Amino acid sequence: MSSLFIQQLLLSIVIAGLWIGTVTLLSERLGSRLGGMISNLPSTILVSLLFIGITQSPEFAAEATVTVPLGMTLSTLFLFAFIVLIPKGLPWALAGSLATWLGLAILSSFFQGVGRVGWTTLYFAAAIGSWLLTERVLKIPSAPKTGKRYKWWQVLIRAAFAGSVVGSAVLVGRSGSAFWTGIFATFPAVMLSSMVILTLAAGPAFARALGKIMLLASTNIVIYGFFAGYLFPLMGMAWGTLVSFIIATTWVWLLKPLFDRSK
Template identity: 45%
Template structure:
C-alpha cells in the first residue's frame, strides 16, 4: 500500500475510533461533562496533523485559520439540528446539512476573509445560538444514561467520523488551504454524536448534549488559532500537544458554569 493511501487509512482509523470513544463518554457522564468532552478537538486535530504530513506544516497552519469561520457555521448547524429534532431526526439531518453546505458555498464566494471577521462571526453565532438554547428555548440538561450500549453504534460513529477526516486529507491534495480548513471543521463529531444519541438515548438527551457542545465549541477555535502559531514555531508534534492542552484548559475553566446550567 502506497504511503499516501496508508496515511489516509491511519487518519480514518485514529479519528474514527477516537470520536466514537468520546461520544460513548457523553452517554456515560451526562450531557454537561459528556458534551464538553465529546467536542474536544478530534476531527480537526487529526485532519490538520495529516494535512501537515501530506502537504507541509505551513499549509496546515494556514488551513487552521479557516477553522473559526467553519466553527461559526457549525454552531448554527448544531442549533438548527437541536431545534429541528422536535419534529423528527430526518428533518434535523436534512435541514442542518443543507444549511451547512449552503453556508460553506456562500462563504467560498466572499473572497478574502480576515481572521478578525472570522472570529467575530464565530462569537456572534455561538453566543446567539447558546443564548437561545439555554435562555429562550430552555433546553434542559440531562444526567447519565442507563440504556444498554450498542456496539454497532460505536462502529457507525467510527466509520462516519473516520470517513470525513480521511476525505479531508484527500481534499488537501488538490484544494486550497481555505477549503481544507473548512472541511477540517466539518461537523462530523456533532452530526454523528447527535444522530446516534437520538437513536440510542432519545431526542431530549441529544438536544441537551447539543446545547453543551455549542458553548464548548470555543475550545476548537482556541485549538485552531494555537495550531496556526505553533506549527511553524515549534513543529507539528509539540504544536499539536500544546494546542490540545490549551483546549482542555478552556473546558476546565468553564466547568463551574457548565455545572450551573439548567
C-alpha cells in the same frame, strides 16, 4: 491518490471511529454536561492539520487555520439547526442542518479576503448567541446519564458509522486550496455522527441537551486553531499539535463552572 494520503484517510477513519464511539458512550454515562465538553475536543481537525503539515508544510497547515473560525461558525450553525429541527424527526434534522452548512459554506466562499480576526469575531457571536438561544429561549434542560449498557457489536457499529462520516469529509476536502482545506478540516463530522448516534440510542431530548453544551464547548477548537496557526511554524507539527491540544483542553475545562450553572 498518494500512499501518504491513504494513510491519512485510514488513520482519520480509525481515530474518529474510536473517539466518537467512545465519547458517545461516555456522554450517556456521564450526562450531557460532561459529555458535551468531552465530545468536542479537537479530533478531526487535529488529524487533518497534522497530515497537511506532514504532506505539505507546517506553514501551509498554519495558513489553513485562518479559516478554522469560519469552519466552526458553519459547524455551530449546523448543530443549532439540528437542535431546532430534531423534534420534527431525524430525517428533517439531518436534511435541514446539512443544507444550512452547505449553503453557508458556499456563501462564505465569496468572502475569502476576510482574515482571522473577522472570522473569529463572527464565530464567537454565533457560538454565544446560539448557546443563549438554547438556554434562554428554547430552554433545553441538561440530561442525566442514561445508564444503558451496550454489546460490543453495538459499539463497533457506532465506531464504523462515525469513521465513515469523517472519512467522507476528508475525501471531499482533498483540495489544493487552503481556504477549502480549512473549511473541511472543521466539517461537523463529529457533531453529525454524535447527534445521529445519540438520537437513536438515547433519544432526541438527550441529543439536544448534549448539543447545547457542544455549541459553547466548541470554542476550544477555535482556540486550538488559533494557537496551532502560530505554533506550527515555530515548534514544528508534533510539538505545535501537542501544546495547542493542551491549551484547548484547559480552555474547555475553564468553561465547566458555566455549564454547571446552566439549566
